């Protein structure tokens with residue numbers, strides 16, 4: 001399986017419009033972050049997305065993503081959801097609906113905000129055509145076991161996902177003990193690391209490193225960074241086996 005980091009930025013992306021801080025002015029491509037999302041390519045060549053941020057079209061073109069076989073939604077904040085309309089191109093190419101997954105709050109909200117995406121396909125496949133499923137326990141998708149990981153995003157219960165021995169947890173402020181128990185023996189952990197100051201709905205550098213140590217994946221990649229995180233400088237502060245992810249980075253898992 002292959003992990004493709006589509007986007008590694010926070011809700012504003014980096015650079016931030018109107019900002020002239022060193023990260024936003026940096027010419028290092030690893031400081032240019034689109035909104036947070038990842039593609040998982042299975043051994044059979046199927047593609048699962050986690051979230052559909054507003055930069056989905058550019059990410060798919062950049063990474064040559066030519067199909068989507070399912071979307072695992074973490075929650076419905078705009079930076080994780082609002083690229084949903086770009087799924088229509090994949091429905092058009094594949095001539096089939098795309099299944100989307102999430103907790104009950106997420107699925108209800110998506111169905112309410114994007115009602116038209118859950119109608120039967122029209123003759124021209126000119127809208128996204130999606131089916132939805134609420135998930136609470138492990139399920140199989142495209143021959144891969146997926147385990148929803150309930151976590152808290154401030155007061156909002158959202159989901160991370162474990163896909164085989166890879167886990168993705170973004171927009172998290174607290175990981176309950178029962179969910180920590182689902183994260184044993186990971187090859188790769190992708191984990192929220194907003195910036196260096198505490199925040200009420202996200203973990204920040206110290207807490208992210210602390211969780212990463214406890215979970216103890218073979219490799220941890222931090223995601224969802226703001227422009228406070230200058231790639232080179234921030235990377236020098238990281239312990240072994242921990243990295244800041246960057247857009248376009250690919251990791252192969254055996």
Ligand SMILES: [Zn+2]
Nearest residue numbers: 011077079171
């Ligand atoms: Zn977010």
Ligand SMILES: [Zn+2]
Nearest residue numbers: 019021024227
């Ligand atoms: Zn900036």
Ligand SMILES: [Zn+2]
Nearest residue numbers: 075077153171
């Ligand atoms: Zn959020």
